[in-house]
Amino acid sequence: xxxxxxxxxxxxxxxxxxxxxxxxxxxxxxxxxxxxxxxxxxxxxxxxxxxxxxxxxxxxxxxxxxxxxxxxxxxxxxxxxxxxxxxxxxxxxxxxxxxxxxxxxxxxxxxxxxxxxxxxxxxxxxxxxxxxxxxxxxxxxxxxxxxxxxxxxxxxxxxxxx
Numbered sequence: 001x002x003x004x005x006x007x008x009x010x011x012x013x014x015x016x017x018x019x020x021x022x023x024x025x026x027x028x029x030x031x032x033x034x035x036x037x038x039x040x041x042x043x044x045x046x047x048x049x050x051x052x053x054x055x056x057x058x059x060x061x062x063x064x065x066x067x068x069x070x071x072x073x074x075x076x077x078x079x080x081x082x083x084x085x086x087x088x089x090x091x092x093x094x095x096x097x098x099x100x101x102x103x104x105x106x107x108x109x110x111x112x113x114x115x116x117x118x119x120x121x122x123x124x125x126x127x128x129x130x131x132x133x134x135x136x137x138x139x140x141x142x143x144x145x146x147x148x149x150x151x152x153x154x155x156x157x158x159x160x161x162x
Contacts, residue, residue, distance in 0.1 A: 070078045 066072070070076075072078055
């Protein structure tokens with residue numbers, strides 16, 4: 001008999017829940033969700049000033065922190081040291097490559113030495129060089145030797161006279 005009475009009570013309990021409690025429960029859940037969202041929005045709106053103030057504090061403190069970490073003074077001792085190293089590196093690089101242009105020119109002009117006789121060179125201690133060469137230019141073909149010699153002389157003068 002207990003089972004029969006329980007079986008009759010179950011549909012009644014469901015109907016009561018469905019009719020009375022379910023609308024209240026789902027209405028309360030809907031209100032709960034709306035209240036959560038509205039509370040979140042209000043919290044963001046009320047707290048945005050604190051977020052901006054915190055960011056502003058970081059931005060204001062950042063330049064001094066960087067200066068302290070890098071040892072920057074006015075003028076910057078760190079960048080002064082960097083500038084000195086840049087110039088020292090440039091000087092070292094130029095000194096190590098000082099002979100390169102002369103070597104390139106020597107290589108380029110090596111083939112031009114054919115037919116050159118009686119050459120002599122003098123170098124003084126101020127790094128300037130004086131060369132004296134006797135050049136024999138063989139002339140072939142139908143051209144006039146004087147014209148070819150003048151053209152060669154003018155070309156050499158334009159290249160080496162300073």
